Each structure stands twice: as C-alpha cells, then as structure tokens.
Amino acid sequence: MSEFKLIADHLTGLGAARPDVLLDVGDDCALLDVPQDRELALSIDTLVAGVHFLPDADPEGLGHKALAVGLSDLAAVGAEPAWATLALTLPEADAHWLSRFARGFATLAQQEDVRLVGGDLTHGPLAISVQVHGLVPRGHALRRAGAKPGDLVCVSGALGDAGLALEHLQQGEPLGDYLRQRLERPTPRVALGEVLRGVASAAIDLSDGLAADLGHILAASGCGARIELDRLPLADQVAGAVAARNDWRLPLCSGDDYELCFTLPPEHHAELKVMAAAAGCPLTQVGEIEARTGLRFVGADGHLWHGEVGGYDHFAITGS
C-alpha cells in the first residue's frame, strides 16, 4: 500500500472542521489564517517506541497521547488549540494500526477543536512527532519567567499517577482503569491554561515531574521555592506508595502527568476555587515562591526532606 493511499484513507480530514484552514492536507503546504489580534504558539514533541511507550502499546491510546502531549504545551502558555501536523514513521504499512491510531488522534482533536492540516508518513522505526499550533491574545501568553517571591505555587490534578502506572506496567502488574487512563490518555489542561491568562505569573506543564519542571520556572524567574509535601495532591494509590517507601520521588520526579504547575500572586488566592470550577479540574496550592534560589521540600513535621530529586544537570537541588 502506498504512502499516498494510507494518507488519503486514514490521515485526511481528521479532527474539527475549521474555517481558518485555507488549504488542508494534500498540497505542498497547509495554508492557515491567523487572526490579527492573536500570537501564534507552537510546540513539537516526539514519542519513540521503546523509549516513550512500549512497542505493543494500544495505537488508539498513542494517537490520543501524541496529540495530548502537545496540547499540554499549548495549555502551559494559555493558547487555544487550532491545528496540528503529524510526522509518523512506521515499520510497515499497517492500515489496521494506522486506522486505530487515527481514531485516537481524531477523537481528541475533535474535542479540542483541532484540525490535522499536514504531515509526513515515512518508513522506519516506529516514532511519532506531533506539532501543535495555538492562538493566544497578543501579549497575554503565560511564560516560565514571571514568578515572584510570595507567589503561591499551585498544581492541577494529581501527581505521580503516570509514574506509578508505568511502574506497574514494567513489573507486569495489572493496571486499574484510573491509572491506565492517567498514563495512556492524559487530559491536557487546555481550559485551565485559558483561565490562567492574566492571573498566573508563570506556568509550565508537568512532563518531567514537579521538581524538574518547577525548576524551569525558578531558573527562568530567578527565584526559589518551598514545597510542603503534605499538600501534594495524591491519588490513594500514589499516597500509599509514598508512605510504604518513605520516599517522595514518585510525585516529585516521575514524568508524564501533563498537569500544569503555575504561580499565583497572593491577591488571587481566593479565586482558586472559582478557577478550578471554570477549568474543570482540582487546583491545589503546594508551596510558595521565595527569593532564595533553590527548591526546598518541607515535611509535615516542618523539617526539610533531603531525598534525591530531579536528575537534570542544569538544575541544582539545594536541600538545606
């Protein structure tokens, strides 16, 4: 089966119909209409078989996740999703695999009003790159820089679910519906990103874990933070694992949760509940930005926790 037939059969007309798509899949380029009062936001991410997912992973889930990862980046800057492109490398021309992948991709695209406007289908080791394109009102994008001492550090949803799910999979243990959903079908916090525009002082999405990703905010903003461990929002299973291991690395260092971490000037504290309702997800204050650089974790007993976190060389933990 040819590349062109596979594209025509499975990757054409995916997602929402949008009047701003002037030329869709099928020419040398897609042509798009960006409104004058918007900035264009874009982000590209790759998922590689054997690195980011197991080679026998459910293709429908992969289609969802490959798009969700990008939409999570758009959420982090407060952009409204618009278009996506897909560079897909497949070991063989497997129409069944492709149709299921396309279904997962298209379902999320439809939900989030995204159109697949272009792509490239090539032969090679299984890998998926998706670029997402969103629109954000001029001058109102959220950035990593902007956090100030006294700002509240907040996160959406719960932390460590995807990490625990991956542990279960790798150990061949059964995976319940909740953890499977959290690993394979993460919900990008798109509505939250839009709610946070003009309110949050900085934001990032949690793809590499709270310690590393909050570290990016701190590095970009030139400040530090104090995290109160007993405030971390944890599902029962994650809380149980933390207690059994006496180790906080699962919620602090495991990736793939695709929640947002953001900093909020204290005068907006009272709005957290309203914002959570508008965004359709729990929001939890987990700490505070401090002038002193570094990231400090404080236990329920008020003592600093000195466990190893992170692992990225650009990000030095100062636990004391």
Added chain:
Amino acid sequence: MSEFKLIADHLTGLGAARPDVLLDVGDDCALLDVPQDRELALSIDTLVAGVHFLPDADPEGLGHKALAVGLSDLAAVGAEPAWATLALTLPEADAHWLSRFARGFATLAQQEDVRLVGGDLTHGPLAISVQVHGLVPRGHALRRAGAKPGDLVCVSGALGDAGLALEHLQQGEPLGDYLRQRLERPTPRVALGEVLRGVASAAIDLSDGLAADLGHILAASGCGARIELDRLPLADQVAGAVAARNDWRLPLCSGDDYELCFTLPPEHHAELKVMAAAAGCPLTQVGEIEARTGLRFVGADGHLWHGEVGGYDHFAITGS
C-alpha cells in the same frame, strides 16, 4: 550529557534573528507574530537513517538537507521562509555530531532568513523531522490545482542529478563535486517560488521525480500533459546515462532533486528568461498541459515513449 544542555549548547539561537519571534527556544511554546496581510504556510518532513540517507552521512550535509527539503515545500507555494522547528532523535548524546548538524542547519537558515524557534531532542533511532513555516500574501499562494490545457509545463534546474548521485554512492563509485552537492546540499528554489506568484497557474516541488510530482498537479487540476523528452534539462552525466541505457527513468522517476515544476499560461511564455534571471536558476519548458488526462512522453522522433515510469498506485500512466 542532558537533553537540556545539548539544546542550550547546540540548538539555541540558530539561524537569523527575526523581530517576529516573540518567544524563542526555551519555553513550552514558541510565540510568533504573523502579519495581518499574510497567510501562514507550513510543512513537515522526516528524514530517517537507512531510508532517506546513509547512517554515516555527513551531519553538516544532513543539517542543510533537513531544512532544504522543507524550504522547497515553501517555495512550491510561493511562501517566504520565516521559522523552523526540529524534532531530532539521536541514538546517543553525541555533541560532536550535533554541533556539525547544527552548523549545516544554521548556515542555510541564516541564508534564507529562517529562525529555529523550537524543537524536541529525544533518544532513539536516528531520525530528523523539520517543520518549516512561511508567509505568503493573502490569496496569492501557488497550489497544485490550477493548471489548464494550453499551459506550458516548466521545470527549474536540471533533473536526475540526485538520483544518479545516489546510484554512484550505492555502487561505491566516486562522486564528483557537482553530483555530491546536488544530492547532499540541494538548493531550495525559494526565490523562484516568490517570482512565480501571480504568474504560474500551478506548482509543486520535485521530491519524488517529475512523473510522480507532475502527476499530482494533473490529478489536482483535472487534466493531462505531454512531455517532450528532448527538452528535459539534463546535466552531461545524466544525459550520458540516459543515452547509454536508452531509458528515461533517471530524469523522470528519481527523487530528491528539489527543483520546482510549474505550469505557465502561454501569454507569459516570453517572461521565462526574465523570471529565470530573477530567480537565479535556469527555467525550461518541457511540455504542455492537455485536456486529455494522463501523462504522455514524446521522443525526439515524435513517437510516444512507453517505458515504465512512476510506481505510485494513485497515479496511472497512460502511455498511449
């Protein structure tokens, strides 16, 4: 060495400085300013080691080619290049390879006024996806659809060079400078694309060979074409190979030339020379659009050539 350090050292600040880049590499998204009087054109392409290039290929050439392939798509719609993103998958954190790749990419980016605004660096089998973004005056993009009976079929540059170069490489034969340059450092016909806006009736870039790519124009435009074989612009080495083999597949069916094929209403025939001078590349009329569907190749003796061309199932050659 971490992903973040490799990005900071080798993939940050690549290409031209552009005032329309509001947020560059280093946040969740890049933020870009699209002028009100322009449409956004975009295209993504993947090069996979062992499929699109030999695994030991010169990384500097790969950096050039990965960007050139995308710029050729922008040229085909008449867009002015602006920004690029890069999804790069590497088997190991090889800073030397990456610095050479980045140099090849950055040199072409600087020449064509392109900024690398984002990307993803992942671990896995060597593969390179580049998305390019260009700007085209509203309503003036070139498309594959639009060719009409009587229009001249024209191509830029010469055909079959990259195909002959690949044959030499695969057979372990020495490669002269001209053919090596044509395979490894193709020149995207960006200036030509801009010259053709408002003049050409249809255009495409030649990535899969004239027979297949002109076939896309014919399919989109609902017409056919007659190509005169002795008009094909051929370098001496390609002309020699065609004569020795008595076979036109090299200039008709081999890919990777990244020239443009376009159709020109006959009233613009006299402008071809001026357009070639403005675009800085030879332009040659090789045939004519006809109402009868299908693609016909006519030899110097006036007889139809019935050789096998193409190979894409969506594209039926009617040689009689």
